[in-house]
Amino acid sequence: MGMQMRNVFRRALCMVPLAFGLSFADAIPVGALSASGAQARDQQLREIRDVMRGGRGGFLDLGFNYTPLPTQLPLESPYGEHEGFAFKQHVAGFGSGEVARNTQLGALLWFERSGWDGEDFFVLPQYNDFSHVASLTTWGLTLTQARYDVTFAGGMQHYNVEHVGDVYPEENDSLLYSWAHLRWNHFSLQGNFHRSDVRFLRLSLDLESRLVYGGRSRGILTYLPNVDFTVYNRSADRFSADTYRMNWEQNLYGQILYAEVSYDFPDDGFHSAALKYYPDASRMVAFEATCIRRNKEIDGTDDLLWGGGVEFPFVRFAYNSSYDYENFFHAKGTFIVEFQFNLAAIDGFLFARGGTRSAPLETITIEKKNKDKMPEGDNLIHLNPSDASTSVGNKPKTLEATGIRYEKSGNENGGKQ
Numbered sequence: 001m002g003m004q005m006r007n008v009f010r011r012a013l014c015m016v017p018l019a020f021g022l023s024f025a026d027a028i029p030v031g032a033l034s035a036s037g038a039q040a041r042d043q044q045l046r047e048i049r050d051v052m053r054g055g056r057g058g059f060l061d062l063g064f065n066y067t068p069l070p071t072q073l074p075l076e077s078p079y080g081e082h083e084g085f086a087f088k089q090h091v092a093g094f095g096s097g098e099v100a101r102n103t104q105l106g107a108l109l110w111f112e113r114s115g116w117d118g119e120d121f122f123v124l125p126q127y128n129d130f131s132h133v134a135s136l137t138t139w140g141l142t143l144t145q146a147r148y149d150v151t152f153a154g155g156m157q158h159y160n161v162e163h164v165g166d167v168y169p170e171e172n173d174s175l176l177y178s179w180a181h182l183r184w185n186h187f188s189l190q191g192n193f194h195r196s197d198v199r200f201l202r203l204s205l206d207l208e209s210r211l212v213y214g215g216r217s218r219g220i221l222t223y224l225p226n227v228d229f230t231v232y233n234r235s236a237d238r239f240s241a242d243t244y245r246m247n248w249e250q251n252l253y254g255q256i257l258y259a260e261v262s263y264d265f266p267d268d269g270f271h272s273a274a275l276k277y278y279p280d281a282s283r284m285v286a287f288e289a290t291c292i293r294r295n296k297e298i299d300g301t302d303d304l305l306w307g308g309g310v311e312f313p314f315v316r317f318a319y320n321s322s323y324d325y326e327n328f329f330h331a332k333g334t335f336i337v338e339f340q341f342n343l344a345a346i347d348g349f350l351f352a353r354g355g356t357r358s359a360p361l362e363t364i365t366i367e368k369k370n371k372d373k374m375p376e377g378d379n380l381i382h383l384n385p386s387d388a389s390t391s392v393g394n395k396p397k398t399l400e401a402t403g404i405r406y407e408k409s410g411n412e413n414g415g416k417q
Contacts, residue, residue, distance in 0.1 A: 025333035027076035028086060032330040033116055033132045034169055037159045040136045041192060042200065042230075043327050044092075044110045045179060048138070048153070049190055049228075050354050051094055052183055053206055054213055054346040055144035055151035056104040059353065061092040063340025065328060072334045075116055075130055077167040082130050086329055087121075088114040092342075096142060106142040108155070111135065115162075116329065125163070133162040140179065153181040157192070197233065204228040208251055210356040211281075212349045217357060218254070225250050245271065255281045255356045269293075272322045281357040282350070286311040292322035295330065305332055314341055 051059045067073055070083040089112065096106025115133040117125040125133050140155020157177035164171050177199065181190045190202040207224035209215030216222060226249040247262045256278045262271040272292035279285050289308040307320025316338040318324050324331045342353050349358035 025073050025331055027074045027081045028116060028329045028331065029076050030078075030167055033075075034171070036114060036132075036329060037134060037136065037171075037175070038199075039327055040112055040114065041138075041157055041159070041177065044112065044136065044138045044157070045181075045190055045192060045202070047092065047353065048094075048108065048110065048140075048181065049188060049202070049204060051108070051344065052142065052151055052153055052181055052188070053210075054344075055142065055149075055183065056096045056106065056146065057344065057346030058096065059092065059094040059108075059342070059344045061090065061340070061342035061353070063091075063338055063342075064089040065336060065338045067334070067336065070120070073116075073329075073331055077130060079167065082118070084116055084118045084130065085120045086116045086331060088112065088328060090114075090340075094142075096144065102145060102147040104142075104144040104146065106144070108138075108140050108142060108153070110138040114329075127163045128165065130165045130167055131163050132165060132168055134164075135160050135162065138179070140181075149185050151181070151183040153183075155179060200230055200232045202228055202230040208249075208255075208356070210255075212346060212351055212355060212358060214347075222255055222356075223251050243267075272326075274322060278355075280360055281355060282359040283352040283355040284313050284359060288321070290320075290322035292325050294325070294332075307332075309336075315339055 047061075065086070065088040067085060067087075070085060073086040074081045074083050090110075092108075092110040094106060094108040096104045099105045113133070113135040115125075115131065117131045117133060118128045119126040125131060127133070137158045137160075138155065140153055142151060142153040144151045155178070157179055159175040159177070161171050161173045175194065178193045179191065180193075182188065186206050188202075188204045188206070190204070192199040192201075205225075205227045208226050209219070209221035209224065211217040228247050230245045230247075232243055232245070243264075244266070245262060245264050247260065250259045251257075252259055258276045258278075260272075260274040260276065262273070263269065264271045270293055272290065274288050274290040276286060276288040278287075287308075287310050290306070292305050292307075294303055294305050305320050305322070305325060307318065307322065307325075309316060309318030309321045309323075311317075316336075318336045318338070319334070320332050321336065324336050328336060344351055344353055344355070351358050
């Protein structure tokens with residue numbers, strides 16, 4: 001049954017690039033696969049940083065990338081190009097509960113398995129001379145004090161290599177990292193460590209007011225930027241593309257149109273930019289146009305790569321997306337299909353990761369709850385102030401009571417009701 005479903009997906013999806021007349025991707029360089037561990041560690045902690053903006057509630061993410069044809073993402077090695085399949089499978093979860101007044105204790109788990117292999121598979125790859133299969137697991141505990149809006153989080157990251165072919169540099173089959181996260185109000189500090197070495201530090205200023213975190217739904221405070229500054233230890237990770245990186249996210253209109261810019265310095269300059277449109281501020285659906293400067297250290301070129309994508313609740317389509325270029329082995333020149341789903345929850349709000357307001361149906365429900373509730377029940381008195389007579393002289397005010405159900409006692413009218 002599994003192979004039949006894969007064949008159905010393959011036949012349907014392989015028609016997409018053919019229908020648009022687009023060429024298949026350039027080959028994936030060996031160096032991009034070797035650098036995947038550092039990029040995955042960075043991306044997972046970025047996602048954790050986003051989820052920890054609230055510090056409480058829950059989060060669920062799952063999905064996998066799918067390329068139906070072996071000619072879409074070949075591998076470029078010293079021996080030439082090899083047909084095969086790049087893949088990424090990911091799942092993540094976070095949950096918390098109240099252990100004391102205004103105090104939330106939680107746990108999180110992020111897992112990703114990715115690489116390149118000679119055959120298409122769900123579980124067991126081929127493991128040939130050109131395969132590269134590795135996994136990364138990030139876990140940790142969180143503690144949030146809602147009264148002071150402070151969150152502490154920390155844990156470990158495990159990078160495990162299942163198989164490294166002969167064309168790749170030697171890698172340790174298991175590496176253990178630690179990480180820590182501290183958030184206070186709109187500020188957060190995040191670090192990643194290997195033994196006593198600092199791999200990177202990230203300072204984030206999430207200044208934009210967001211309704212899901214108790215902020216505002218409109219006004220000047222919603223136009224404050226979200227900025228993060230990351231310092232990488234360049235000597236620690238092979239193929240690290242930069243020493244310092246700054247990311248700037250800016251709400252352009254109504255928290256549905258955003259611009260994002262990344263800049264590397266002191267030497268590398270412009271890194272990437274994106275224009276993103278979310279039909280609803282919950283970010284369940286997204287459209288983006290992106291531009292990224294290709295990594296000359298890996299690709300041997302320094303030109304700009306233009307692309308974009310569209311994301312729906314259960315599937316994402318992208319072509320030359322800057323996200324895929326960075327986090328999917330510098331994939332370019334073809335459609336990437338990702339079957340995925342992510343949902344965050346906090347204080348009754350449901351939204352996708354990074355959303356500013358709750359999902360549309362949830363917003364309607366919350367708005368109804370915030371309205372004045374009318375008393376319910378047959379035995380309740382509903383007072384209508386407009387029917388109240390004004391006091392005249394010494395006569396008291398009278399109010400007309402409506403909606404009363406009056407039941408006679410058994411002693412009245414001969415016991416009849």
